[in-house]
Amino acid sequence: MARTRTADKAYHHGDLRSALLEAADGLLEDRGVEAFTLRECARRAGVSHAAPAHHFKDVRSLLTAVAAGAFQRITASMRACKAAASPDPLAQLQGAGEGYIAFALREPQHFYLMFRCSVVDTEDPELAASGREAFLELERPVAALHRVDDAMADDEGSIDAVLLWSLVHGFAHLYLDGRLSQRADLDAAALAERVIQRTLAALGANLPAGR
Amino acid sequence: MARTRTADKAYHHGDLRSALLEAADGLLEDRGVEAFTLRECARRAGVSHAAPAHHFKDVRSLLTAVAAGAFQRITASMRACKAAASPDPLAQLQGAGEGYIAFALREPQHFYLMFRCSVVDTEDPELAASGREAFLELERPVAALHRVDDAMADDEGSIDAVLLWSLVHGFAHLYLDGRLSQRADLDAAALAERVIQRTLAALGANLPAGR
DNA sequence: CAGGTCATCTTGACGTTGACAAAATAATCT
DNA sequence: AGATTATTTTGTCAACGTCAAGATGACCTG
Structure with missing residues (x-):
């Protein structure tokens, strides 16, 4: 018209x-x-x-596509942070974590959506694939870290991957919900950096090639 | 009628x-x-x-009341696990974390709701109070842990509180979203236990009275 | 115990939503 | 050019949250 x-x-x-x-x-x-x-x-x-x-087909299916796009961007965000860090495994891991959180802070609503399984079709192959790819950005450097140490079981590696994903995921959620604002002296990114650093330092101390 | x-x-x-x-x-x-x-x-x-x-007044206000009740139950869940653990600060912390996750697994939808700030009235005084109380169950044992060590700044204590809350919070969310099921050999509670244990062990190694 | 008053609950209405069906419109193919 | 097909619009439906008005039962005063 x-x-x-x-x-x-x-x-x-x-x-x-x-x-x-x-x-x-x-x-x-x-x-x-x-x-x-x-x-x-x-x-x-x-x-x-x-x-x-x-x-x-649905609102659901639209939002699923939106979420898939968001997963690609969080992957990109982690890659960008890793690229800016030193190649040292620990630094790579720190970068991945910071990239994860940076995305969540940049696109909070998208971040929420990505994990709202009741709103999104988790069976969707595109969504599943982009989700898996994102997780790999975190899992790979953990594996790299552990490859240095033969003595450590694979098992422990997968535990550490879960641990780190949980950490950054939980941090992002809590911060976005305003639950972490008691530390007003630090902004989100700085607080995230310190939390990840402390975790990796502690974890790294259990590894032979610590820091 | x-x-x-x-x-x-x-x-x-x-x-x-x-x-x-x-x-x-x-x-x-x-x-x-x-x-x-x-x-x-x-x-x-x-x-x-x-x-x-x-x-x-609203759907919002109903759900806010529901969420407040849920916060009281998660507090109770953490207390119960702590009561079943040894009085050692690290064990208390482990208990708090496991209680947190146990609640999330037991009442997943309530757990979701509690942190859905767009659905719930975060200004509500009752909700705010019960939320704060829940966090204290986690924060207090962290403080107790650090009180042993004068050398460590308070600062580090608050970082560790954020770290642990993020960890259990993230774990619960990821597990409920089915993102952690690659470890099918362990059920949720067992996996949670190991993740928390590993974290506390690593953190504890940085403390004087380690383990 | 009568009558009034108030809190509580029901009925009905409005505007908005997601989904569906059927009609209308434009692009493509032969 | 004409037909087929993909795309978009219009119209409809039940269900939702909220509001306004009316009905119902409890309580209180005299």
Whole structure:
């Protein structure tokens, strides 16, 4: 109709799919998961309320795609931090952890969404794959750390991976919920750095090539 | 009307408030936060859809009360585990962590709710108080641990409190989201025990009275 | 015990949501 | 060019949360 398609152009047989994903990203970060609405999302993309149906079966399926994208970005965030760190295994691990938390602080609502299994389709292969890939960014450096030490069972390595993921995951959640603000003297990133550092130092002391 | 009030008796001027809270507890654990509905909750309590309004301003306010109750139970869960452990500070800490996780596994939906700040009124004084009390169960034994060691700054103590809370909190979330199931040989509680043990051992090695 | 008052609960309505069906529109293929 | 198909719109539905108004029962005063 009398609708000016400026930049985004060509909705009809342009790609509404990406436009919807973009709109969803914005809506999510603006209003949060709970206030997320398919209709508002369609509105933002400039289409009717039923338009999304052809590209996404469900709200669930839209949000699943959004979450998959978010997992790719958290992976990228961890990689970026690792690239900026020294190649030393401990430093790599520290980088991965900080990248994880940095993403959570940068895109809190996306971070929430990624782990809201009741809102997202965890069976979705794309989501599962991008999730696994993200975890690997954390698991790999743990394995590298332990490879130095033959005496240590693989077992312990997998425990440490769980430990570290739990640590950064919990930290991110608690901080975002405002539960960690008693340490107002440190900002989130600095506090995260110290917590990870302390953990790795303690863990590293149990390894032969400590620090 | 022709409604048989069997056990629960006296709704009118009985306490609907408690009945609603009970119904909400059940509905929450059955269907999850996202599927939680005020109307269904009223249905379970055997009243009309608008009845809750007189006792709770909002869905939000109902869920806030539910969350406050849950915080009291997680506190109780930590206390119970601590009571079963030796009085040694490290064992107390281990107990607190295990109690935290045990609650999350026992009442996963409540655990989710407690930290869903967009669904719950974090300003509510009752909720804030019960939340603070729960955190204290974890913070106190950390402080006790550090009191042994004068050389260590208070600072480090508060870092360790954040660290441990993050650890158990993250573990609970990840496990509930099914992200930790690669270790199928261990059940949740056993895995949690090992993770906490490893953390405390590593941390404890940095203390004078280690282990 | 009568009558009034108030808290409690029900009924009905409104606007909004996600999903579905059917109609309309535009792109593509032959 | 004409038909087929993919895409989008319009309209509808039940269900939701919240509000307003009315009904119901308990309590209190005289």
